[in-house]
Amino acid sequence: MPESSTPLPAPTIAPPGGKLGVLCVGLGAVATTFIAGVELIRRGMAEPVGSLSQVGTLRLGKRTDGRSPKIADVVPLAALDDLVFGAWDPFPDDAYVSAQKAGVLDAGRHLEPIAEQLRAVQPMAAAFDANYVRRLDGENVKPERSKRALVEAIREDIQAFQEQHGCDRMVMIWCGSTEVHLDPSPVHADLESFDAAIDDDHDAISPSMLYAYAALLEGVPFANGAPSLTVDVPALRDLASSSGVPICGKDFKTGQTMVKTSLAPMFKARMLGMDGWYSTNILGNRDGEVLDDPEAFKSKEHSKLGVLDTILQPDLYPDLYGEIDHVVRINYYPPRGDNKEGWDNIDFHGWLGYPMQLKVNFLCRDSILAAPLCLDLALFLDLAQRAGMAGIQEWLSFYFKSPQVAPGLYPEHDLYIQQTKLKNTLRWMIGESQITHLGVEYYADDYLPQDD
């Protein structure tokens, strides 16, 4: 059955209420910018720019109806005032100190006024293993050595946090560094072998998997902001489905890739052929330092290279997109700090094969782009859970470089298809009709047979 009708009835959504605990794995630039921002917004000292859940609207009905309420007004999301933040980090700095070191936010305007609240966010000891993140080293690390013990320790952290803050519901977001590349293996194939591998302290089980596993066992939705495998293995996908917990990932789509997945659809829409796409990135933050490790870059490169394929569909258009030299480079370049810069060069051709070029220079801020994604994901995952939507939340593909999808489906990377999917899903959830942009009814007099 085609997608234009809605094959499933709209879900029943339990109302939000009580506190929503938001647990960040990693309390670095992204997490502190997220947490500080929410605090400032609550006080009316700043705007939640970049957050669809806070600022966005949803067109309902016909173009001429003029009905475009704010999403937050028609979808039952948790209120910002109900969020409570916690975090793990291998560095012992509290959110205030960490934010200062990150240098993302203006200390005078955006940290001092909320220093007390930020200081209160003390990182729990991390389940950290330098074999998986080689360029970092921290002292705020759990003493447990076995993977099983670490899972249990994380579960206890979750329970303790929930109790301490009186949380009604929780979500967990991976805001940490990229781990070294791991290939999916039989160890991840089902829960039984996964569990056995934990007991064996198997190398194929990375720390991020321990966090995800603990979250699922505790019924806490999990979003993965890094390109690591983490929750994207059959064992954990099945557990999420069977235990009714929503999950999503991988790798926040913020800088260059966000632009790439906005521009690539243009070439495709216009059927312009592509010969090469060269992308280079310079960044000077902790993320850049970690990615200077070729093994960590391998995860990231994989995540960044894949996006063109499903947008351009080389199988469908071998002449246009069958042979693209797609190169992605990341360079650690300290002068910029958190201010990432991308430069893209695209070689394409048009009518009769004539070559043209497009170049994009993106001067962005890594954490400023990522923070509102954390907020949206926290609220939408919680929404999904209250709506009884378990397992992979493909409608949140919009936020990820390498979206998780159901087995057998290809991921949608086109930012605009992702946006349509997200908004039409929200419409479906609240019982509104799908938007197709057909709009022939506006021209009914012209289109109907004149002799009627």
Added chain:
Amino acid sequence: MPESSTPLPAPTIAPPGGKLGVLCVGLGAVATTFIAGVELIRRGMAEPVGSLSQVGTLRLGKRTDGRSPKIADVVPLAALDDLVFGAWDPFPDDAYVSAQKAGVLDAGRHLEPIAEQLRAVQPMAAAFDANYVRRLDGENVKPERSKRALVEAIREDIQAFQEQHGCDRMVMIWCGSTEVHLDPSPVHADLESFDAAIDDDHDAISPSMLYAYAALLEGVPFANGAPSLTVDVPALRDLASSSGVPICGKDFKTGQTMVKTSLAPMFKARMLGMDGWYSTNILGNRDGEVLDDPEAFKSKEHSKLGVLDTILQPDLYPDLYGEIDHVVRINYYPPRGDNKEGWDNIDFHGWLGYPMQLKVNFLCRDSILAAPLCLDLALFLDLAQRAGMAGIQEWLSFYFKSPQVAPGLYPEHDLYIQQTKLKNTLRWMIGESQITHLGVEYYADDYLPQDD
């Protein structure tokens, strides 16, 4: 009624058959690149890259169905072999000479092999008036002085062409220069006053209106590739509707604006605020020379400036998009010839108001981007006429900087909404379901209440 269902039954489409005459107003760089390209493609000497009608596919059914036929295989379009070309131009050069002067196509590879066919396209004398296109001057001009006589002369040209080439159907495409800016006036309000103004040789009736009027009177669909008013006045819109003739316009969306309407939706999708967008263009062809006249630029500027508004919806998002410094400049710069170059700088801000920048440098080829649009428009207008779809063809907005829409509707400028509209319209025309990208059915097991 919302757009997701299809409020009108699919039309009956008469089969194509016989010759389709394609009349270009203007036989300069765009028209000759279009005509030469079709000839080369017919012979298998080049590919119709950039043409959705020739290369594009239409996904039908579910994502997992794997059903994506070529548009040309499921929509009854005229065949390339059935096209016959004619043109008017104030310069007497035939298509071969004009193409050489334009310098767009490689003479050795792409003009010599088809020299004979190109030489056969001799421009008919133009209804030209230097008061409306000031930087040009031509000698291949109709002797008639009154506007009424010019309309009649154009009609005779159409009839003669049809007879001479045995055309079954015709379309007319404005490929000429931009006229000086004209504001809509009472003269254009209805057919009666329009007709009276022609008899009065009123200044508000420009040559392009005479072509459009003649086309409609002859039952020939009309597409306007320039930003001039032309067929976008109530009198002619009504005539098109009442006489069953499809029309569309205005201003081919090729270079910088194509990119702008691909990128602006990204900022909007991610709810990033915008402070300014500065666009500058350098180009060295005849178009650049004409636009060096401030009055001609006024038309173009209007067309180029408008696109951000309906994409960003400042009324809906006054905080994000209420005050944008949008500057567009075009500079005549001969070194580039037809190779247009655009440079855009975008100042935007994210989370908590932090500023960022994005810059785009587009090294494109004006006529190479425009030529496939001419082809698509010729074929789709002919299709619409055979489907009984009269008047404004909003679904062809995809091709225009300043799309014509029904009174009371705002135009869609977002390239991706335009693409969705175009493709869903084609689906509707052939009786296929709309695509909404909802796709909840793939996750039915996870989303259905667990206790069922």
Added chain:
Amino acid sequence: MPESSTPLPAPTIAPPGGKLGVLCVGLGAVATTFIAGVELIRRGMAEPVGSLSQVGTLRLGKRTDGRSPKIADVVPLAALDDLVFGAWDPFPDDAYVSAQKAGVLDAGRHLEPIAEQLRAVQPMAAAFDANYVRRLDGENVKPERSKRALVEAIREDIQAFQEQHGCDRMVMIWCGSTEVHLDPSPVHADLESFDAAIDDDHDAISPSMLYAYAALLEGVPFANGAPSLTVDVPALRDLASSSGVPICGKDFKTGQTMVKTSLAPMFKARMLGMDGWYSTNILGNRDGEVLDDPEAFKSKEHSKLGVLDTILQPDLYPDLYGEIDHVVRINYYPPRGDNKEGWDNIDFHGWLGYPMQLKVNFLCRDSILAAPLCLDLALFLDLAQRAGMAGIQEWLSFYFKSPQVAPGLYPEHDLYIQQTKLKNTLRWMIGESQITHLGVEYYADDYLPQDD
């Protein structure tokens, strides 16, 4: 006689001592950044980056001598501690308020700590005439209406300032806006007609000329940071010579033109042909607003367009540089404030005529680049006066877009020739040898006839 020997004996330089009054015409972004910076540097709170007089060195002797003292250590310049600042401005804001409005310097770090000193710089009423600077309007304006009375009022200001602050010597620097374009006319040809024109309130005498005239009559050196004629007329040049007062101008070379005069010499050095150079600028400060007036832009455009000619020498190289499409545009674009941005595209060709392109994107800060030039010019003009060097100081061409030179000479625009001229002039002034970079002596054994 060629320039390699020094045809004039080195001058005797009177030692600096006592206060040096620095009078700025205009107390906007440039002047306040200059004044605040000097105050911060005096206190050791910031570095005089960008100031040759403070940071630069002078290589003396052979490359192998290792003798490169700081300029300030071998050339008798006034000390920063001896500078006293005054200014005229049509707006009544003191330097503290004006600097805050300009938004160039960080208020917390760079204005608050010296607020008291900045508040003390109160602008004297300006000799302002809105006919010459159309986009501005101020209330802090001298009541005198006749040009003669204005000259006298400015002279009184100078005398009063000198007396009040006990200045030993003074310099005046035009830091104000660009006036509308004036062509040199017979009125400016000699002092007699100039004087008569002042008495007649002739339109050809602009306010900036009144300041310059007053300065010269008071024996105060004058530097012109704007492109207006001002002191670049025979009457005032002669007066400067005959009264022993150094002068220099025109138009601070800071942003795009600084880069242009650094890059154009590369093409020339390598004998690469040039087809076009397109430069566009966006800026959002008061300067940008003033230049939005086409008449003011005319002055600036003239100043900006001229630089390529003497660098590329089209007379000497007609094939390479005889036909260049050189386009310069400036656009007022508020989002940037004082942060000017330039984008340049250069079309050039090499071996056998093959075309290439170079593009430069300059994200600079107008006043940050101009402020150290003010400091250098103040100190070097004072030095010249103490060295008995009257009239045009061509060796300060380094600082100007449109350098004043002796009648009959072409100006040097090449930044590196200007630098060589400046540094070799300093060497000459202190009795050191000229640097030619010949350096054959290092290879004497290889070069001398082997049979010696």
Added chain:
Amino acid sequence: MPESSTPLPAPTIAPPGGKLGVLCVGLGAVATTFIAGVELIRRGMAEPVGSLSQVGTLRLGKRTDGRSPKIADVVPLAALDDLVFGAWDPFPDDAYVSAQKAGVLDAGRHLEPIAEQLRAVQPMAAAFDANYVRRLDGENVKPERSKRALVEAIREDIQAFQEQHGCDRMVMIWCGSTEVHLDPSPVHADLESFDAAIDDDHDAISPSMLYAYAALLEGVPFANGAPSLTVDVPALRDLASSSGVPICGKDFKTGQTMVKTSLAPMFKARMLGMDGWYSTNILGNRDGEVLDDPEAFKSKEHSKLGVLDTILQPDLYPDLYGEIDHVVRINYYPPRGDNKEGWDNIDFHGWLGYPMQLKVNFLCRDSILAAPLCLDLALFLDLAQRAGMAGIQEWLSFYFKSPQVAPGLYPEHDLYIQQTKLKNTLRWMIGESQITHLGVEYYADDYLPQDD
């Protein structure tokens, strides 16, 4: 003694006459573009754009003298008609086939008309060793296996070529690929150990050294266009001096580094501090493929990174230039072929430390920029030899990324100092005065004590 006087008498220059044999090591894109160009220029079919020796002028005397003859008119250079070309290459393609494969020159316009001449340039078998250039493999390789035998074979090639073409004089230019990085070692310290190492087939003796050694033994001047050590070792430098043969190198300064050494002096001239310089390159030719080998890139990176140091003098200016993050990347990117593209980002700061950025995008053509350098070097090396100037020719630094200089001297990388050095050396050679740009004599009346 300072450099401003000329410490050595001008040399006596033997007149050119007879044929000059030009032997290229490598017959790829650069060499064929060079050879084809000279042939086209001889026939008046193209211009020697980019060649100082052919197009450049030399200002003689005062600025007001108007004396700027062409270099070729005052310096006794060999005539283009007297050049005869030979080459070695591991691929057996003649110059015609190789040029076609390189794709640099337009086949129709620039190869066909001289096909016969190009076919006549058949590559001699190369002294090739895949251990030193890993990504290439060729079949046109000398059968000799020992390094000694290879030296002798090259010498025989030289002698045979000279005899066959009746050359009066010869020069050799390395136009081949970059070899893997070699560090200078004791083996290269003097001729004795160098000779012994050849006999031992020592790894520290690369093929390029064999060519250079053979050239010197035959009295043939040698220029090194690649960054490999080659002739830049004490043993060969001494041999060049003692046998009266001029040498120069290393690494043609063409694309990004040419721009870098033109722009870096601007920051230095204006005393602007530098924080970082990020350079990335994309190129798709054989050179790009070779540099994809990290060992080959090591040589190139070393050559490219060094240039900033002597321009910016961090020892002299530790605050401004003591800590620069200088990153250089090269990426093999086939879509561009020989059309290299560079993107540079420079982070710098000015007055009081405020940060600014400059970005350069260079769309160049590798071989088009290199070919005229080959011509100039051939002619200038021959000139030097006729002038009795043996050993290192530092005045040719202008052409190299990593100029060879006398032991104890730092190299000059500033393109403008290099240009001054080159031109003042030519002036010295023909007995003309040095240019210093002092020019105080034009202002003698103003500068001389007024009371004289």
